[in-house]
Amino acid sequence: MTESSGPVPPVSEGLLGAALLDAILPVFVTGSWDDGMPVLWVNPAFTESTGISTDDMNRRGIHPLLTLVEDDPDREPGQASLRAGKPTERMIRGQRANGAPTWWHVSMSPIPDGDGSVRMWLGAATDVSTYVQRHAAQLASLEFERRERADLDLVAQTSELLGDLEYPYALRDIADLLRALVPWAGFYLNDDGLMFADGVDVASPPSGRGRRHTRYVPESPVLAHQGDQLGDDAAGVRASVDQVQDLLDGVVDGPVLLELDGRFPAHSASGWLRRDLVRRIVEETGVIPRSVVVHGVAGRRRVLGLVASWHGAGTAVDGLVGPDPDEIPAEPQHVFTVIEVVARRAGTAIDNARLYAREHRLAEALQRAMLPEQAEVPGLDVWTYYAPNAEHAQVGGDWYDVLQITEGTVGLVVGDVVGHDVEAAAAMGQLRSVVRSYAFELATPGVVVDRVDQLVTGMRIPRSASMVYATLRHEPDGDVWAVQYTRAGHLPPLLLRDGTVTQLADAGGSLIGFGSKPRATARAELRRGDVLLFYTDGLIERRDRSLKVGLDALIETSARITARDAAGVGEELLSRLADAPEDDVALVVVRVPDPVVDAEVQPLSPRSRRWLLPSEPASIGRARHAVLRTCQAWGLPESASAELVVSELVANGVLHGWGNIALRLFDTGDGLRIEVEDSNPAPPVTTDGHPNRLGGFGMQIVERLADWGWRPAGSGKLVWAKLRPTGA
Template identity: 75%
Template structure:
């Protein structure tokens, strides 16, 4: 008999037979086994166990030792469970077991020892509970979390890719994107279709917006010109169709799978890509690829290149791999989706970068073509500067001109057409031509502007414009210059004299084409050391201040100018006022040299100078003149060496480059640094001269006098040379003569 406590505190007596019947008919599967040393044979099971498992004591006895373990399909902690039973400890595990109908379920199994009076465990009692619903629910939650984690990782990868695509001037942008993709696939690479397929780690933004796209050769399938592929055993007979070229031509949308054991025409896109892929994948991974997936990197008008991924199918049958790809089983859906998004965004970014670069180069070339280079003026130091606003890809309307009208007579004009587009540039070009034609015919600025008004009114130029036109005539008796000027709605020129600044605000008038009254002409006289400054509003205009306040700032800054050369005056003003201009900037600085005062005190002005020279022989002489004047201003003694070096560097730019040539000079504190930039990316080469003709020794001269080097700059190159001191040059020359 068994005693239990009832609700009323009385002891209720339950017979052993009643207890046995209750346990046997309980809805929870239960069992009793023998000792561990005996193999834990099943001695008793209740009805629920038989109904659930489909086996009774007799059925289980034929399974041998530990028959319950034979029912278990999966238990990752089997060894731990057996150790618990061996040492007589209770065991609680969740295992996968077979149901009566042959299906599997998850069971929580609790086995507890039934010790004998002597303390030896000879029997075990077990209870099983079906927890399949809870396990499946937990598995579904974990799967959902895994999907969410993977999606977050994919979105993060795409975000990082987008960030890299935002800076395609970085030379390894595509390589870094591939490194990100290798979190999803074992190997990936970009190929751009620039004059045929090329392996790409970065983007050449100088290429046309939609790529050059030269086609690889196509061959008829039964052609005799086959790639034997001797390094690929078992290659099928015949030539496989050029699936890569079809993708490049837009015949296929892609992605496509490329078999690397097939035969392709040797000069076809598929043949070239196959050979390059096999070599690269083997070198980088040590694996022999069977197939790769090829995605199109498409621009607006055509396919710019390819994004190739290898999913790691080493040793797999290529035919089976193709079938798996067609069935959508070659790679996980999320991998294909991410790669397709990356390829699509890469194509758009590359196309946009190339389109922007093309428009920017076109705009800059057009602007430079419309801005004449300053003329050399005997007796005057003239410096000009123009910089378009970096925010505008279009051309601007600022312009200037320096005209050598006659011996001793110079015409200066600076103007501004409203707008930053091609229409503004066209209006600027028309105005420049009109002013030039009348400037050479007439001498008085007011009369010149009257004629310009009349012609512009008839031409119906759609944009309003302002300008200042001035003439400077040399007065031979006292080496002064007589200045006459007129203004059409433009900011007044400034006269800098002995630390004082005066605005030449006389002879003002309305904008060009709106002169209802005859234009006035103002007069002034320039003496030695005087500076005349012409400028456009981009030098002083800012969003956070009015134009009047900007003009006051220019006047105040000009009083502190210390430079004794026109280029130095311009550099001081730019460094203090135009570090980050919000509009186009054009400046013309005219200075009357002071032979006595210029040599007395060394100027503390910025130790850098810049000039923009046309690619023509006359620029070599202008560059020498600029260097000599700068060396004089800075007190640099190696003027002869500087003149030779700058002559050779600029001459190389004129002979072998194109476009404009930028000349920059820097006083580094321990020597003069000369930089010459042109549009030819080919590096300079030191030669032993040209056989049977003159020249070819330029870089040898530079090497004798300076340390030099070069680097890519924009779409061209920059060559630099740092002058050695005279003593160092003599020592180097003596050392070379002794060798």
């Protein structure tokens, strides 16, 4: 850096004038504000940019610069600075010499006289059109990105709502989301005629043949008012085309614009939808709509319904001011695109939900026809449990039966068909029927399974299966039950006696239908206090261990069981081995009661019990026996009250529910809690009885003996009752 050789000489006025004259920026000089700021001088750059010289401006008169500036509603701050003689700068929109619009950044600086008064102003203008356009493009890009994000977020929220169509207001909430784009939107489903829908009835059949709309709704006073406002010509009948029915029939893909300022045939889909839309939109907004956009909600084979969206045009009603149709801008294309995407996703989701519901109902029908049965066996304590692992099918390939063959003979069977789907359930049902038929005809288990082999070979059942079949015969002395059994590729039953576990592993053989030689029959016996355990591999099978390790764990767990009732034995096994099973589980526990040992100190077993009962009258008796045995095992004194309460709750489930009935008992420490779950979501109701006929007092009995309530559970309900202490 070099030092200066001397003071900088002052710039002469002539040099400044020459600099302004040669400047590349448009520069101009005006008079004072009081004189109207006439343009006194402009440089060549100004003339080149605007096409206007000083002489041209002088001929234009006062404020010639205003001809270069379009309307500026925010000019007052700049004018206030000019009046006060203060420097100011403004962004203004003007025109170039060729008439092209442009943006200028104009700065005005006062030129004071010797006495301080401002008689002239120096102005400079910078063309910033490129920067303004770039900034506008950036803002437009950001706005487009924001809108795209908002649209994607709306579609994502819609998809989340469509994931749970059992929620009764799923479609209403989706329509509320769409109202961020349009003033009003709503769903209509075509289930036996169009109906406005807040939610989805998944019980309706999935898409098949289309349904014609035939529901009739008369004209409302609002529509008559609309006819008065729009004139007689607008209220004429438009019967030539039923646009909505064409959309429902798939004749057109949509969307269609439905004009609402006319009349349609009374039974047409367009006429019904017009009347319903006008009524709803008027109630919510106070405006009679003139037209709506209708999108089809398409399933796989037919259009399931409609999405109607009102975009704002209409006439005010009852003094309410609505939007002027002339002032409503054209709807952006993205709005129609988003509504179309939502309609398409809704159609797919509704169709899937109804398809799954139909499969579920089919599985439930199979299940009701093939539910495992358990006969009440005098002299034995029998507990059974079955839990399919299939979430939707609710029925798998495992099964059991407890059959009262003769007065002193009981048949026990546990089987497992490969898989846990509807096909496995169908194969299980066939096998179960065959086994039951031969069990009542033949006495020896090996012979029964031989006959099953022969019949299954001819039936060509597509799934392989294993099973254990046993008979228990009561010996004349009354203390011993003789056991005969045979195994067809199934895990061995277990015999529990005084803490010792014995595998009944004899009489083994190949899977059902693959027997090449006669089946063998093995023998054992049950004494007082003994437990016989039948099970399927779902009880012990896990991905992280072999089946042998699981069997060893079952034997070890069984040796430590302390419960003295069959249900307690089952609860201990399930709690320790099958808290989260990975496959279907079937379990049969048979115990010979021992009055002497059972009356001793109560064992430390789980204070909970569960049963899965078919929806049939015989389950009421089973439930009573179950609660009596449980109260005896736990030493609870409220057995009589518990028997009454459980009888009423299970009877309600049998009479008014469907599917399985789940019974659960809990010892809370201050009273017995009873829970009964069925598949009917309707809550129980206390009545004053049925006039002129018996019954109707069940819940009154429950109220007298217990505190009770209910809550939704799965697709049905759970009713609970907690017994009051004796004497309360």
